[in-house]
Each structure stands twice: as C-alpha cells, then as structure tokens.
Amino acid sequence: xxxxxxxxxxxxxxxxxxxxxxxxxxxxxxxxxxxxxxxxxxxxxxxxxxxxxxxxxxxxxxxxxxxxxxxxxxxxxxxxxxxxxxxxxxxxxxxxxxxxxxxxxxxxxxxxxxxxxxxxxxxxxxxxxxxxxxxxxxxxxxxxxxxxxxxxxxxxxxxxxxxxxxxxxxxxxxxxxxxxxxxxxxxxxxxxxxxxxxxxxxxxxxxxxxxxxxxxxxxxxxxxxxxxxxxxxxxxxxxxxxxxxxxxxxxxxxxxxxxxx
Amino acid sequence: xxxxxxxxxxxxxxxxxxxxxxxxxxxxxxxxxxxxxxxxxxxxxxxxxxxxxxxxxxxxxxxxxxxxxxxxxxxxxxxxxxxxxxxxxxxxxxxxxxxxxxxxxxxxxxxxxxxxxxxxxxxxxxxxxxxxxxxxxxxxxxxxxxxxxxxxxxxxxxxxxxxxxxxxxxxxxxxxxxxxxxxxxxxxxxxxxxxxxxxxxxxxxxxxxxxxxxxxxxxxxxxxxxxxxxxxxxxxxxxxxxxxxxxxxxxxxxxxxxxxxxxxxxxxxxxxxxxxxxxxxxxxxxxxxxxxxxxxxxxxxxxxxxxxxxxxxxxxxxxxxxxxxxxxxxxxxxxxxxxxxxxxxxxxxxxxxxxxxxxxxxxxxxxxxxxxxxxxxxxxxxxxxxxxxxxxxxxxxxxxxxxxxxxxxxxxxxxxxxxxxxxxxxxxxxxxxxxxxxxxxxxxxxxxxxxxxxxxxxxxxxxxxxxxxxxxxxxxxxxxxxxxxxxxxxxxxxxxxxxxxxxxxxxxxxxxxxxxxxxxxxxxxxxxxxxxxxxxxxxxxxxxxxxxxxxxxxxxxxxxxxxxxxxxxxxxxxxxxxxxxxxxxxxxxxxxxxxxxxxxxxxxxxxxxxxxxxxxxxxxxxxxxxxxxxxxxxxxxxxxxxxxxxxxxxxxxxxxxxxxxxxx
Numbered sequence: 001x002x003x004x005x006x007x008x009x010x011x012x013x014x015x016x017x018x019x020x021x022x023x024x025x026x027x028x029x030x031x032x033x034x035x036x037x038x039x040x041x042x043x044x045x046x047x048x049x050x051x052x053x054x055x056x057x058x059x060x061x062x063x064x065x066x067x068x069x070x071x072x073x074x075x076x077x078x079x080x081x082x083x084x085x086x087x088x089x090x091x092x093x094x095x096x097x098x099x100x101x102x103x104x105x106x107x108x109x110x111x112x113x114x115x116x117x118x119x120x121x122x123x124x125x126x127x128x129x130x131x132x133x134x135x136x137x138x139x140x141x142x143x144x145x146x147x148x149x150x151x152x153x154x155x156x157x158x159x160x161x162x163x164x165x166x167x168x169x170x171x172x173x174x175x176x177x178x179x180x181x182x183x184x185x186x187x188x189x190x191x192x193x194x195x196x197x198x199x200x201x202x203x204x205x206x207x208x209x210x211x212x213x214x215x216x217x218x219x220x221x222x223x224x225x226x227x228x229x230x231x232x233x234x235x236x237x238x239x240x241x242x243x244x245x246x247x248x249x250x251x252x253x254x255x256x257x258x259x260x261x
Numbered sequence: 262x263x264x265x266x267x268x269x270x271x272x273x274x275x276x277x278x279x280x281x282x283x284x285x286x287x288x289x290x291x292x293x294x295x296x297x298x299x300x301x302x303x304x305x306x307x308x309x310x311x312x313x314x315x316x317x318x319x320x321x322x323x324x325x326x327x328x329x330x331x332x333x334x335x336x337x338x339x340x341x342x343x344x345x346x347x348x349x350x351x352x353x354x355x356x357x358x359x360x361x362x363x364x365x366x367x368x369x370x371x372x373x374x375x376x377x378x379x380x381x382x383x384x385x386x387x388x389x390x391x392x393x394x395x396x397x398x399x400x401x402x403x404x405x406x407x408x409x410x411x412x413x414x415x416x417x418x419x420x421x422x423x424x425x426x427x428x429x430x431x432x433x434x435x436x437x438x439x440x441x442x443x444x445x446x447x448x449x450x451x452x453x454x455x456x457x458x459x460x461x462x463x464x465x466x467x468x469x470x471x472x473x474x475x476x477x478x479x480x481x482x483x484x485x486x487x488x489x490x491x492x493x494x495x496x497x498x499x500x501x502x503x504x505x506x507x508x509x510x511x512x513x514x515x516x517x518x519x520x521x522x523x524x525x526x527x528x529x530x531x532x533x534x535x536x537x538x539x540x541x542x543x544x545x546x547x548x549x550x551x552x553x554x555x556x557x558x559x560x561x562x563x564x565x566x567x568x569x570x571x572x573x574x575x576x577x578x579x580x581x582x583x584x585x586x587x588x589x590x591x592x593x594x595x596x597x598x599x600x601x602x603x604x605x606x607x608x609x610x611x612x613x614x615x616x617x618x619x620x621x622x623x624x625x626x627x628x629x630x631x632x633x634x635x636x637x638x639x640x641x642x643x644x645x646x647x648x649x650x651x652x653x654x655x656x657x658x659x660x661x662x663x664x665x666x667x668x669x670x671x672x673x674x675x676x677x678x679x680x681x682x683x684x685x686x687x688x689x690x691x692x693x694x695x696x697x698x699x700x701x702x703x704x705x706x707x708x709x710x711x712x713x714x715x716x717x718x719x720x721x722x723x724x725x726x727x728x729x730x731x732x733x734x735x736x737x738x739x740x741x742x743x744x745x746x747x748x749x750x751x752x753x754x755x756x757x758x759x760x761x762x763x764x765x766x767x768x769x770x771x772x773x774x775x776x777x778x779x780x781x782x783x784x785x786x787x788x789x790x791x792x793x794x795x796x797x798x799x800x801x802x803x804x805x806x807x808x809x810x811x812x813x814x815x816x817x818x819x820x821x822x823x824x825x826x827x828x829x830x831x832x833x834x835x836x837x838x839x840x841x842x843x844x845x846x847x848x849x850x851x852x853x854x855x856x857x858x859x860x861x862x863x864x865x866x867x868x869x870x871x872x873x874x875x876x877x878x879x880x881x882x883x884x885x886x887x888x889x890x891x892x893x894x895x896x897x898x899x900x901x902x903x904x905x906x907x908x909x910x911x912x913x914x915x916x917x918x919x920x921x922x923x924x925x
Binding site for chain 2: 188194
C-alpha cells in the first residue's frame with residue numbers, strides 16, 4: 001500500500017501566447033490561461049493506477065502562487081486523495097535548486113512517503129532537473145524518464161526511455177520517479193470526481209511553515225536568473241538552389257558552409 | 262515556363278487537341294429549365310472556359326424519359342437541345358476549350374416520381390438509395406435505350422459540340438448495372454459471360470461512333486473500382502473492361518471515376534477523403550490502355566498534385582468538378598503562378614447539398630450559377646470611396662470586407678477574438694474537418710492583399726463606430742449558442758426564459774464550448790441534437806478523438822439527416838460509429854440531474870435515466886447577436902449579414918457578405 005506524492009505544477013497553456021514579464025524576466029502568469037501541466041496529468045494518472053491496483057494514498061504537492069489551486073483541484077478531481085500547496089510570495093523567481101529544497105521539505109511533511117512521482121520536464125521552465133535534485137536532497141534513488149513503472153513490494157522497477165534507448169532500472173522504495181509522455185493516457189475527471197474534489201483536504205504552507213528562511217528562496221538569492229529574453233525569430237526563407245547537374249555538390253557546399261558536415 | 266509543364270502542355274484526343282491537361286468533368290448544375298439549357302448554363306460553362314480549362318464535359322443528360330431523378334434534367338434525345346448546344350459551343354470555343362456532351366441513363370439509381378414511369382434495370386434489384394423495384398428491360402426497350410444514345414450523339418454533332426462522353430457505366434448507372442454480375446442476373450445475350458455483359462456497351466459505342474464520324478471525339482466514362490460492393494466490379498475487372506473498350510478502336514479517351522450509390526463518398530469524396538484518392542486505381546487503368554488518354558479525378562485540387570500525377574504517367578488529363586466550381590480560374594491561376602490566390606475546394610460538399618432543392622452553389626464561391634452578375638470581372642469600382650466598418654471577422658464579415666475593399670472602399674474589420682475565422686475556426690479544430698479552415702484561410706490570405714485594416718481583440722461598440730465617422734457599417738456579429746435544452750417540439754418553452762431542468766448545470770455545454778477545448782468535459786458525454794445538422798457530429802467526433810465515450814442523442818429519427826444531402830451520411834456514420842460513438846434517436850432531454858440524464862421518447866413519452874454522464878453538450882441552435890445592428894439602425898447606413906440576421910450556414914454568411922460588399 002504505497003503512499004505516493006505526485007508533484008504538480010500549474011503552467012501557462014501551450015495554446016496561448018506565453019510571455020516573460022518585462023521587469024524581471026520571470027513568467028508573466030497573467031498573460032496566458034493557466035492549466036495543470038499535461039505531463040503532471042500523466043504523473044497523477046500513474047499514481048492513481050498504482051493506487052487502484054495496490055491501495056495506498058495519493059497526495060498532490062504543488063509549489064506555486066495561490067492560483068495554482070486550480071491545478072491542484074484538477075489533480076484531486078482525477079482521484080488524488082489530498083494536497084499540499086506551498087504558496088508564498090517569497091518564492092517568486094526561485095531557481096530549480098531553491099524550488100527543489102522547498103519541495104523536499106514539503107515531502108517531509110507527508111507521513112511515510114514511499115514514492116514521489118513527477119513529470120520529467122515542465123512545459124514552461126523546461127529545465128527538467130527538479131526530480132533529480134529532489135532525489136539527491138531526499139537521499140532517495142532517482143528513476144527518471146520512465147515509460148513504465150512496476151511496484152513489487154518494496155521494490156520499484158522502471159523502464160527508462162531516453163534518446164540513447166531503453167534502460168531497465170530497479171531500486172528500493174522510497175524513490176523518486178519522473179515520467180515521460182509515453183507512460184499513459186491521463187483520465188478525464190468525472191462529474192463525481194470534480195464534485196468530490198471540492199471537499200478534499202488541501203494543506204497550505206508557507207516557506208516558514210517548512211522551516212526555510214524566506215531569504216534562502218526567491219529571485220534575489222536564486223542560483224540562476226534570466227538575463228534577457230527575446231521571442232523566437234520568425235523562420236527565415238530558405239535558400240533555393242537550382243540543380244544544373246551539380247545539385248549534390250551545391251548542397252554539400254552549403255552544409256560545409258554551415259559547419260554541419 | 263510554367264511551374265507545371267506537363268499540366269500546361271497540349272494533348273491530342275482523337276481528332277482534336279486539348280490546349281492543356283485540365284478537364285472539367287460533368288456535374289449537375291440544376292440550372293435546367295424545361296429539360297433544356299438556360300442562359301445561366303452558357304455563362305457558367307463560358308466562365309470555366311475563360312478560366313483556362315482545356316476540356317469541358319457538360320452535365321449528364323438523359324437519353325430516355327425513364328431517367329429523371331429530379332425535374333432538372335436535360336433531354337439529350339430531344340432535338341430542342343441543338344440550338345442551345347450552338348450557343349454553348351460558341352461561348353466555350355471562344356476560349357479554345359473543347360466541349361462535350363455526356364449522354365447517360367441511371368437505370369435503377371433513380372425514382373419514377375418525377376416522370377411517372379418505371380425505373381429501368383437489367384434485373385429486378387432495387388437501388389440502396391431510391392429503393393424502387395425496377396422494371397426488367399426487354400429487347401425492344403434496350404433498342405430504345407441504344408437509340409437514345411444515338412440521338413444524343415447526333416444532336417451533339419448538329420449543335421457543333423466537339424463530341425460525346427458515353428456515360429452510364431460508372432457509378433453503378435444503367436450500363437454499369439449490365440456490366441456488374443452483382444446487378445445483372447440475366448440469362449439472355451446481355452447476361453452471364455463477360456462478353457454478354459459488355460454487349461450493350463460495345464453496341465452503344467459503335468452506334469455512337471457511327472453517328473459522330475471520325476472528326477469528333479468519343480470517350481467513355483468508367484469506374485476504376487465499384488468500391489466495397491459485395492460481388493461488384495474490382496479495379497482489375499474495370500481494367501479488363503477498359504481494355505475491351507479500347508480494343509474496339511472506336512474510343513478516343515477513357516475518363517475514370519469510382520464508386521456506386523452503396524458508398525457515395527467514393528463518388529463525391531468530401532472531407533476527409535484525401536486528395537488524389539483515386540489516383541492508384543486510375544493508374545492501373547492507364548496501364549491497361551496505354552494508347553488512350555486517361556482522365557483521373559478525385560479531389561485533384563492542387564496544381565502540384567496534378568503535375569505530379571501527370572508527370573508520373575499515372576494519367577494524361579486531370580479532371581475536376583468541385584475545384585472548378587469553387588474557382589473557375591484555377592487553370593489560369595496555376596498557369597500564371599498565382600496558386601496562392603486559388604480558392605480551394607475544401608470538400609464541404611455544399612455543392613452536392615445545394616442541388617437537392619436549388620441550382621448549384623458553392624460554400625465559398627457566391628458567383629456559382631450567377632456568373633453574369635457576380636462572376637469574374639463583374640466587380641465595379643465604387644462611385645466614391647467610403648469609410649466602411651465591418652464588425653465581425655467570421656466568413657461573412659471577411660467576405661464583405663474583401664469585396665468592399667476590392668471596390669475601392671477604405672475598410673476596417675473589427676474582430677473581438679484574437680483571430681479571424683469565427684465558427685469556421687471551431688469546426689477546423691476537429692481533425693476530420695481541418696480542411697474546412699481553407700474557407701477562412703483563403704479569405705485571410707486575400708485580405709492580406711488589400712489595405713483592409715484588421716483590428717483584432719476589438720469589440721466594436723455603436724458609440725465608437727458613430728464617433729469614428731464611418732460612412733457605412735456592415736454588422737456580422739454572428740450568434741451565440743442556445744443552452745436551454747428544449748427541442749423544437751416545445752416551441753412555447755423557447756420564449757419563456759426557462760431551461761430543461763438541469764440544463765443550467767455547470768457540466769452542460771454548447772457545441773462551440775466543447776470544440777473550443779476550454780470546457781471541462783468528463784469521460785462520458787451525451788450530445789443532444791435538435792438541428793439535424795453537422796455540428797453535433799463534429800463535436801462527437803472531436804470528443805471521441807480525445808478518448809471521450811460519446812453518445813449522440815437526437816430527437817429526430819436519424820442522426821444528422823442533413824448529411825444525406827451532402828452525400829457523406831454513410832461515410833460519416835461508418836467513421837464515427839467505428840470510433841465507438843453510440844446513437845440514440847427519437848429522444849429529447851427531459852432533465853439533467855447531476856451526472857444523470859433523463860431522456861424522453863418523443864413518440865411514447867416514456868423516460869429512461871442514464872447514469873454516470875459526466876457532461877452534456879447541447880446542439881439546439883443559436884441566437885442572433887443583433888444588438889449592435891439595432892443600436893446603429895437609423896443612425897447611419899448599416900447592413901446586417903450572416904448569423905446576426907439569423908443563424909444559418911457558412912454559405913449564407915459568405916453570400917450575404919458578398920452582396921453587402923457590392924451594395925456599398
């Protein structure tokens with residue numbers, strides 16, 4: 001009966017226009033519709049599948065502004081049992097290390113955690129580093145980029161998929177798993193699930209509640225900051241080469257010129 | 262040199278030469294009066310000839326009174342057609358375009374309602390669509406039939422046409438009924454063996470050629486395959502038939518199409534039939550008759566595809582009907598490198614739907630059938646350039662803005678959303694109907710060529726339009742979905758501000774909300790439809806494609822009966838049922854109670870409760886958003902078009918947009 005914590009994050013909808021704020025290059029959360037990150041829906045789904053097969057409890061954990069409650073409610077409406085929401089203005093502009101520290105402290109507030117499931121990379125920050133940093137901080141084994149997860153007693157087996165190929169990993173619980181896009185198809189919250197979610201407990205914590213000094217987090221003490229941001233330039237027109245019997249040579253010349261071959 | 266060298270090279274077809282490889286294939290126009298051509302026909306065909314088409318085969322014409330599916334059929338056997346042929350030939354030949362007649366008989370694929378005569382067939386097997394038990398042809402009637410083809414050929418020659426295309430083999434029509442063992446159960450000289458089944462056709466071809474002589478073109482229209490008809494003719498069978506026809510030495514070309522009434526999407530492939538869906542079958546026919554020019558059809562929409570198929574030798578001519586309905590200048594635009602201005606056929610099949618009750622129309626070419634007044638070159642400069650505001654960037658508003666701007670007006674187009682396109686953009690969100698977005702994409706691309714000022718995310722209000730000093734306003738503010746849930750069986754409830762109990766719950770959505778992707782919709786969905794139109798099916802498929810379990814409820818005896826007119830009902834049912842969408846007919850919504858839906862049988866009043874329904878989507882029509890029109894009326898010249906007048910179809914919005922743009 002594993003106790004599972006799922007990390008979720010509210011992100012700007014990838015369908016809407018996403019911007020960084022002009023003043024400090026942090027995410028302009030007001031400019032776009034906010035949704036539960038799709039990869040987190042898969043993380044929640046995986047936790048629910050494990051729970052449905054083996055029992056246990058699923059706790060959703062999110063670090064984010066007050067508005068992130070919507071994402072948390074969605075995870076709860078899918079079927080998670082309860083939630084921990086760390087919300088504190090001091091967190092504004094935190095880097096991945098600061099965020100991971102906060103998450104690690106919050107995981108510590110949940111009793112008897114056997115497994116932490118995260119998405120492998122959020123669609124906004126895209127650093128893809130939090131699961132690994134978190135595992136280090138918690139002292140848990142990390143099994144990242146999972147496309148298949150099997151729990152057998154106190155052992156976890158993961159099929160890890162990266163560009164290099166498939167790796168079969170095995171570790172003892174407790175552990176941190178990050179899941180990739182192919183892990184599953186997340187369920188839609190049912191009517192009953194949405195209604196039930198309204199009554200599920202959400203514990204809201206500040207960084208002080210976690211025993212962290214506000215000065216340790218936030219933009220001012222972040223280990224990385226965005227210095228400059230510019231929108232992706234529009235794709236330039238391609239170069240047209242007339243083939244007069246020497247098309248191959250011309251293409252090779254171009255590729256050499258671009259230092260591609 | 263043209264970007265499409267093969268497409269714009271001439272080709273010898275028997276005794277004559279086509280100036281290029283573009284062939285307008287036969288299609289009904291319903292411009293007919295008294296079984297004969299009208300002046301509208303002359304303008305319709307001349308417009309396509311002027312647009313650069315190499316060969317035109319005019320609409321199928323009856324060889325006998327027993328083939329009259331509807332009133333508007335031309336009698337090719339009646340000498341009264343000859344003077345009109347002369348008019349048509351003069352108008353079309355002016356542009357160096359060949360013009361052919363297409364004599365045909367539908368056999369069992371028609372009804373005797375119009376002509377009060379029995380339908381004819383080789384054997385007594387009813388057609389799937391018309392379901393009328395046919396009369397089995399006797400020898401004397403077969404002679405009459407052959408004579409009808411002879412008369413048709415004679416009149417074509419007398420009227421100065423360039424030849425005839427013998428029709429009736431393809432699409433399961435009468436000669437195809439003789440050819441196919443599935444429908445020919447005869448034991449006489451016209452049934453049984455391949456030779457016997459082909460006998461009548463070879464006789465008709467021989468008699469036709471005897472009538473035309475060698476100075477005119479004689480072609481034959483065949484199928485490349487009957488599609489999935491059990492026991493029907495396959496691609497290999499048709500290749501053998503093509504070979505036998507070619508062996509007569511009497512035929513100058515073969516035009517290949519596909520399908521019978523059992524699967525009409527093979528005939529009039531609408532979205533999502535892919536472009537060039539008949540190319541492979543046709544290429545195998547071409548391989549069987551290498552010495553004859555072969556015409557390929559089937560959503561051959563772009564010059565790129567046309568050139569590719571021709572250059573590969575898969576066919577010699579590219580046939581199209583719907584693309585040339587949508588844009589009569591397709592050929593000239595392709596030739597001149599103006600491909601981006603080609604108005605695409607998006608496969609919406611409004612053409613097919615329109616001819617059920619009226620002359621031919623196109624969902625986004627308002628000039629079809631009205632070429633004299635609205636066709637190419639009829640747009641006049643405005644007497645004085647006015648400042649015009651168009652409010653609403655759906656298809657109607659865009660059309661009005663475009664036409665007004667092309668006439669020299671200074672136009673500002675206001676759209677409250679971040680993008681142009683209106684409800685067409687919503688339909689386009691469904692993978693199946695993504696191509697429909699070609700309607701609005703084309704309008705946007707044409708607006709880009711004008712100096713129309715487009716103001717997005719701008720909801721224009723009356724006070725501001727008055728203050729800005731616009732001379733005229735076109736209101737195209739569209740409509741809002743109704744969500745009261747009442748079916749039209751309860752008209753009184755539409756006016757009293759009530760809803761079906763529970764229709765105001767948060768889990769009840771409109772089709773537009775469902776398609777927007779923004780509504781929170783649970784795994785199991787009931788869609789209720791009162792319209793009979795396409796929208797509920799679009800929403801159902803969109804949701805099923807996203808793993809929802811969908812039940813489509815209609816108070817009608819059939820889901821989306823409107824699709825019968827656009828001829829894609831069968832294909833749509835097959836596709837959506839295959840995606841697991843369930844149908845419940847003859848029911849309306851009695852109540853929504855949390856996640857239960859109570860349905861009422863419209864005939865018996867009996868109710869049934871369906872549990873675990875996470876969301877309900879209502880398709881019960883829209884309300885016109887006409888507030889702006891009424892706020893402006895009487896204060897400055899203002900016109901309302903499209904849904905804000907009364908919520909209807911894309912066609913109506915574009916049609917009214919065009920008229921408004923011309924009137925200002």
